[in-house]
Amino acid sequence: MATVKPRAAIEIAGVSVKPGSRQSIDIPLPSFYTHSSVNMPVHVVHGRKPGPVLLVSAAIHGDELTGVEIVRRLLAHKFIGRIRGTLIAIPVVNVFGFVSQSRYLPDRRDLNRSFPGSEKGSMASRLANVITTEIISHCTHIIDLHSGAVNRENLPQIRAKLSDEPETEALARAFSVPVILDSNLLEGSFRAAAHERGIPMLVYEAGEALRFNEVAIRAGVKGVLHVMAALDMRLKNKKRRSPVTMIANTSRWMRAPQSGILRTLVGVGARVESGDTLAYINDPLGENTSTIDSTVDGIVIGKTNLPLVFEGEAVFNIAAYDASHKISDHIEAYHEYLAPSGDVLDDEEPPLA
Numbered sequence: 081m082a083t084v085k086p087r088a089a090i091e092i093a094g095v096s097v098k099p100g101s102r103q104s105i106d107i108p109l110p111s112f113y114t115h116s117s118v119n120m121p122v123h124v125v126h127g128r129k130p131g132p133v134l135l136v137s138a139a140i141h142g143d144e145l146t147g148v149e150i151v152r153r154l155l156a157h158k159f160i161g162r163i164r165g166t167l168i169a170i171p172v173v174n175v176f177g178f179v180s181q182s183r184y185l186p187d188r189r190d191l192n193r194s195f196p197g198s199e200k201g202s203m204a205s206r207l208a209n210v211i212t213t214e215i216i217s218h219c220t221h222i223i224d225l226h227s228g229a230v231n232r233e234n235l236p237q238i239r240a241k242l243s244d245e246p247e248t249e250a251l252a253r254a255f256s257v258p259v260i261l262d263s264n265l266l267e268g269s270f271r272a273a274a275h276e277r278g279i280p281m282l283v284y285e286a287g288e289a290l291r292f293n294e295v296a297i298r299a300g301v302k303g304v305l306h307v308m309a310a311l312d313m314r315l316k317n318k319k320r321r322s323p324v325t326m327i328a329n330t331s332r333w334m335r336a337p338q339s340g341i342l343r344t345l346v347g348v349g350a351r352v353e354s355g356d357t358l359a360y361i362n363d364p365l366g367e368n369t370s371t372i373d374s375t376v377d378g379i380v381i382g383k384t385n386l387p388l389v390f391e392g393e394a395v396f397n398i399a400a401y402d403a404s405h406k407i408s409d410h411i412e413a414y415h416e417y418l419a420p421s422g423d424v425l426d427d428e429e430p431p432l433a
Contacts, residue, residue, distance in 0.1 A: 227287040
């Protein structure tokens, strides 16, 4: 009878994590001006049985907090110690931006445009290099958690490069949010760095920067768990129905035709048709009124929450669907299912107010 070779430990930043154990690791980063040390918190759950190595990361933009809570709930889940394969969880990638409540790093660079990075480059480039060498090198799959920018709200959605990527598309559908965007890779992005290494990667977008949104958080937690089941890292729920999802190949921003005070008529998740009025804009006296009208049929997947706009400012982001009616009812039902009121979820976490 052939002997089964025991699974090897995984080593990150010089710390070895044995199979069947979990451990928190602090990856050293450049210090603050005060000489106070800075570390990136990483938690590794290294299962006894072999399987994929999934990275779940959040706050690559330091003010996007939704993913931080998603990671916390994921690590607190009752099954997490019994997974196959390995889970690498990073709740706060951009520690500097997180501390200052800023999207960017102290050098004003966007970390998500600085990959794969360099040991001798800018601060952003050096941090990207740490992630590339210490983390990405271990991974077989990645889920990166994001939210909208300050004063901008996103409907729960998955963005991924799906063209000629059947495994990525299967995982995007498994995440089980109604809206999936087939999104091109941007130079210097985390997704581009993963794609160059042949690693399937999903970006989850939901909620608003510097805010917690309970529906966005619940959708993210359940989505990650669904992907882990699809990867055979945990048992599948045989009773779960196949989700209703639709892929949009494009999204368009509807912009303000003039500066003024914005009165929106539709929220995220709303179905709109070409020609529908989405908002009114006028000056403080109620004069010089204009409208923002949709130029496409689709679903509102993002919008500004600030009722003050400048001419040309992006106000509504609409995923273009030829048959938006097929998904609009499912989006409404999906939100009702995840809403804390009338809670039917098997969730040990108390909902956030």
